Amino acid sequence: AYYQAMHAKETVENAEIYDTVEEFVKDKQIDFIIGSTGAPGGSYNLSRIPIKPEELAKSMNYNDKIAILFGREGNGLTNAEIEMCDITVSIPTDPSYPIMNISHAAAVILYEVFKNRNNYPVEGLEESTALEKEYLISDMEKLINTLSIPDHKKKNGLKVFKNIINRAFITGREAHTFKGILRRLNNKIEENDKE
Numbered sequence: 460a461y462y463q464a465m466h467a468k469e470t471v472e473n474a475e476i477y478d479t480v481e482e483f484v485k486d487k488q489i490d491f492i493i494g495s496t497g498a499p500g501g502s503y504n505l506s507r508i509p510i511k512p513e514e515l516a517k518s519m520n521y522n523d524k525i526a527i528l529f530g531r532e533g534n535g536l537t538n539a540e541i542e543m544c545d546i547t548v549s550i551p552t553d554p555s556y557p558i559m560n561i562s563h564a565a566a567v568i569l570y571e572v573f574k575n576r577n578n579y580p581v582e583g584l585e586e587s588t589a590l591e592k593e594y595l596i597s598d599m600e601k602l603i604n605t606l607s608i609p610d611h612k613k614k615n616g617l618k619v620f621k622n623i624i625n626r627a628f629i630t631g632r633e634a635h636t637f638k639g640i641l642r643r644l645n646n647k648i649e650e651n652d653k654e
Contacts, residue, residue, distance in 0.1 A: 480528065480540055490523035490589040491625075494536050494544030495568060497558035509549035510626060516571035518628040520586030527568060529561050545592075545625040587634035595634050596621055598641035605648050 464471045477483040484492065496509055519525065528544065530536035535558075541547060550559060550567050559567070587595075599620050603613050629637070 480543060484526065484543070487526070488524060489526045491520070491525045491546075492544045493525065493527045494541050494547045495527065495529050495564055496541065496547050496549050497530075497535060497552070497564070508622060509547040512548055512550055512568045512571040513575075515546070515548045515568070516575040518586075519572065519575070520628070521576045522585065523588075527565075529565055532561050546622075585631055586628050587631045591631055591634040591638075592624055592629075595624060595638050595641070598638055598645060601645050602641055602648075605645075 477486070483489070493515065527548075528536055528540060530540075536544075548568060550564055552559060596617070600617050603616050603620075606613065608616075624634075
């Protein structure tokens with residue numbers, strides 16, 4: 460990498476190397492993980508339903524600590540790595556060759572990010588924090604677990620909810636309001652169970 464770096468040798472020299480994505484996310488206290496994929500999944504592959512780079516860039520909270528994961532040149536990100544991501548992004552390309560060179564994919568995504576970074580956030584419309592989303596997802600999981608449906612459907616339902624929350628880039632106020640509704644629903648169910 461050092462010999463290919465041209466004008467970025469200092470960046471390569473100072474690069475921090477981690478054995479796993481989990482270690483990196485924990486050490487750097489990442490708020491939001493974006494996974495890039497050249498092979499979006501179909502409607503049943505819930506983790507690989509992507510958005511386009513311009514949609515991502517227009518909605519990102521640039522005050523968060525954000526990580527963008529780019530996969531290996533040969534086979535991209537693993538399913539386990541994609542599962543860790545809050546959202547996936549895919550660059551529309553010719554269907555006959557949908558996979559881009561990693562440097563080109565990074566250039567397109569980062570171009571969109573830098574083009575839009577000064578336009579957001581509008582004061583009062585800051586995206587909800589990772590912790591706010593975690594509480595919201597936890598309340599939804601509690602609600603889903605009250606349903607008499609198979610476990611795999613509960614898991615898929617929660618994954619769909621998480622996808623929607625992350626794709627929508629909800630504000631802190633929206634997360635707080637929605638959490639209140641879920642909490643009241645959960646409380647009502649508990650009251651009914653006691654009767």
